[in-house]
Amino acid sequence: MGQLQSILSMDSTFEKVKQLREQYKGRVVILGVDDLDLFKGISLKFLAMGQLLEQHPELQGKAVLIQITNPARSTGSDVQQVEDETNSAADEINRKYGRSGYEPIVYIKCPVTLEEKAAYFCLAECVIVNAVRDGLNMVPYMYTVCRQGGPVTDEALGVNGDPTPRRSMIIVSEFIGCSPSLSGAIRVNPWDVDCVTEALNSAITISDSEKQMRHEKHYKYISSHDVSYWARSFDQDLERACKEHYSKRFWGMGFGHGFRVIALGPSFKKLTFDHLVSAYLRTSNRLILLDYDGTLLPKASINKKPNDQVLSILDRLSNDPNNIVFIASGRGKDSLGDWFSSCEKLGLSAEHGYFMRWSKDSSWETCGLTMDFEWKKIAAPVMEQYTEATDGSYVETKETALVWHHQEADPQFGSFQAKELLDHLESVLANEPVVVKRGQYIVEVKPQGINKGIAAENLMAAMRGRGISPDFLLCIGDDRSDEDMFESIAGLLSNPSVPPIKEVFACTVGQKPSMAKYYLEDTAQVLMLLEGVTAVATSPLPKPDQV
Numbered sequence: 001m002g003q004l005q006s007i008l009s010m011d012s013t014f015e016k017v018k019q020l021r022e023q024y025k026g027r028v029v030i031l032g033v034d035d036l037d038l039f040k041g042i043s044l045k046f047l048a049m050g051q052l053l054e055q056h057p058e059l060q061g062k063a064v065l066i067q068i069t070n071p072a073r074s075t076g077s078d079v080q081q082v083e084d085e086t087n088s089a090a091d092e093i094n095r096k097y098g099r100s101g102y103e104p105i106v107y108i109k110c111p112v113t114l115e116e117k118a119a120y121f122c123l124a125e126c127v128i129v130n131a132v133r134d135g136l137n138m139v140p141y142m143y144t145v146c147r148q149g150g151p152v153t154d155e156a157l158g159v160n161g162d163p164t165p166r167r168s169m170i171i172v173s174e175f176i177g178c179s180p181s182l183s184g185a186i187r188v189n190p191w192d193v194d195c196v197t198e199a200l201n202s203a204i205t206i207s208d209s210e211k212q213m214r215h216e217k218h219y220k221y222i223s224s225h226d227v228s229y230w231a232r233s234f235d236q237d238l239e240r241a242c243k244e245h246y247s248k249r250f251w252g253m254g255f256g257h258g259f260r261v262i263a264l265g266p267s268f269k270k271l272t273f274d275h276l277v278s279a280y281l282r283t284s285n286r287l288i289l290l291d292y293d294g295t296l297l298p299k300a301s302i303n304k305k306p307n308d309q310v311l312s313i314l315d316r317l318s319n320d321p322n323n324i325v326f327i328a329s330g331r332g333k334d335s336l337g338d339w340f341s342s343c344e345k346l347g348l349s350a351e352h353g354y355f356m357r358w359s360k361d362s363s364w365e366t367c368g369l370t371m372d373f374e375w376k377k378i379a380a381p382v383m384e385q386y387t388e389a390t391d392g393s394y395v396e397t398k399e400t401a402l403v404w405h406h407q408e409a410d411p412q413f414g415s416f417q418a419k420e421l422l423d424h425l426e427s428v429l430a431n432e433p434v435v436v437k438r439g440q441y442i443v444e445v446k447p448q449g450i451n452k453g454i455a456a457e458n459l460m461a462a463m464r465g466r467g468i469s470p471d472f473l474l475c476i477g478d479d480r481s482d483e484d485m486f487e488s489i490a491g492l493l494s495n496p497s498v499p500p501i502k503e504v505f506a507c508t509v510g511q512k513p514s515m516a517k518y519y520l521e522d523t524a525q526v527l528m529l530l531e532g533v534t535a536v537a538t539s540p541l542p543k544p545d546q547v
């Protein structure tokens with residue numbers, strides 16, 4: 001920013017701004033500054049400019065798109081093709097809408113110095129970055145700084161001493177890095193030429209006060225988030241990440257783009273059969289909480305119903321009079337009730353604990369909170385919008401929650417959209433009594449005060465209310481919603497006012513950072529362990545292989 005500001009005070013910049021001001025007097029200048037490559041969407045931009053002039057004849061003779069294109073950084077037939085395509089798009093529009101003294105697209109292909117670019121930025125009413133893919137892209141930031149200007153450029157533009165706030169307009173592709181940071185920009189899908197055309201028209205016709213407001217927002221952000229800000233915040237993140245560096249173990253996980261290094265606490269260990277069973281056999285008031293998806297059911301299963309092995313294990317476990325066994329799931333009560341109907345003594349906690357029943361014979365109870373579901377009217381249309389834009393995604397409506405699923409969408413695009421949807425929902429639902437959470441391939445909106453952790457605490461309190469004080473707790477889950485259970489359990493263990501539980505096993509599925517102390521690798525290991533426990537409990541010998 002400092003470098004740009006010093007350029008803005010140079011004599012050569014002054015001269016260039018003055019010259020451009022004269023040259024484009026009476027015109028509305030829209031500016032593009034891009035490298036020449038496949039991804040910058042320059043010809044799409046030209047098409048939109050042509051369409052703008054077609055749809056708004058009043059802008060013919062007035063609107064000018066100045067496109068500065070830095071020379072290509074590579075050679076090859078693809079680059080040549082892009083060059084030919086952009087040239088002919090510009091020629092055609094200029095032929096159709098140009099006239100003597102007016103060229104709607106001024107296509108500058110020779111090298112342009114930073115001083116000259118700064119002068120173009122100072123002059124332009126709007127900058128457009130229409131790339132179909134890009135990194136951060138600094139053009140909008142440079143443009144904003146130049147439009148803020150300084151005494152030299154103000155004089156060149158003839159606005160020195162003018163107290164009117166500065167104004168600028170940015171049209172930015174939603175596919176580039178700087179897009180989320182420019183809250184006042186008009187965001188476009190560069191492939192959607194109609195939408196880019198509309199954006200150009202809005203950028204020109206929007207009121208001056210609106211342009212000033214957007215400019216002020218951008219300038220405030222850009223001037224406070226400079227290189228030293230980013231360096232400081234990166235340094236702080238690094239320090240935070242490295243704080244417990246020496247006490248952690250590091251693992252490389254995944255392949256290709258999915259590769260990541262994870263740091264695990266020193267006490268995070270595999271749950272062994274021997275350890276669990278010896279505690280199991282020493283206790284007699286056991287509470288067992290099992291998540292369903294990703295814990296008893298493999299993530300990739302097509303058939304979501306529990307298989308015979310799962311039902312048999314749960315039936316045996318829950319028939320032990322010393323056990324209280326609960327499925328703690330985010331799923332709805334009707335499917336859980338239906339799927340586990342053969343396990344008569346099994347307890348079910350559905351929709352993250354909003355609904356609960358102790359056994360097949362008991363009726364469903366709700367958590368007792370009075371709920372208002374008006375927020376669904378806000379969340380549903382937003383989710384529908386993302387469903388429309390994301391092939392393979394869909395919305396699930398539960399009694400208390402709405403869930404956007406993207407497991408069947410393109411993996412990269414799906415998670416990109418999920419992240420955006422999460423931000424979007426968080427902002428539109430900021431004043432509603434809900435939380436927006438991500439899970440495995442889902443974004444879920446559910447009521448505040450409902451989560452599996454609270455459900456687990458309520459369950460333990462209810463047990464104590466029935467005169468049963470658990471001396472063994474096994475809790476297994478794989479997902480973020482299960483972390484709430486692990487967190488509650490950790491909280492209970494450190495709370496002196498809660499009677500201590502002798503044996504506690506909080507266990508996540510898959511090695512990953514977790515509030516759980518133990519892990520098992522996958523659902524197969526979970527089932528093997530539970531199968532082993534039920535076998536030992538009924539007949540201590542022979543002992544199954546160690547998991």
Ligand SMILES: O=P(O)(O)OC[C@H]1O[C@H](O[C@H]2O[C@H](CO)[C@@H](O)[C@H](O)[C@H]2O)[C@H](O)[C@@H](O)[C@@H]1O
Binds near residue numbers: 332398441444
């Ligand atoms: O608490 P859980 O038992 O782990 O349940 C959490 C969610 O389960 C369901 O979603 C899961 O299955 C979907 C396919 O049926 C899959 O697309 C998704 O990725 C899984 O998370 C259920 O549909 C959700 O409502 C639950 O919250």
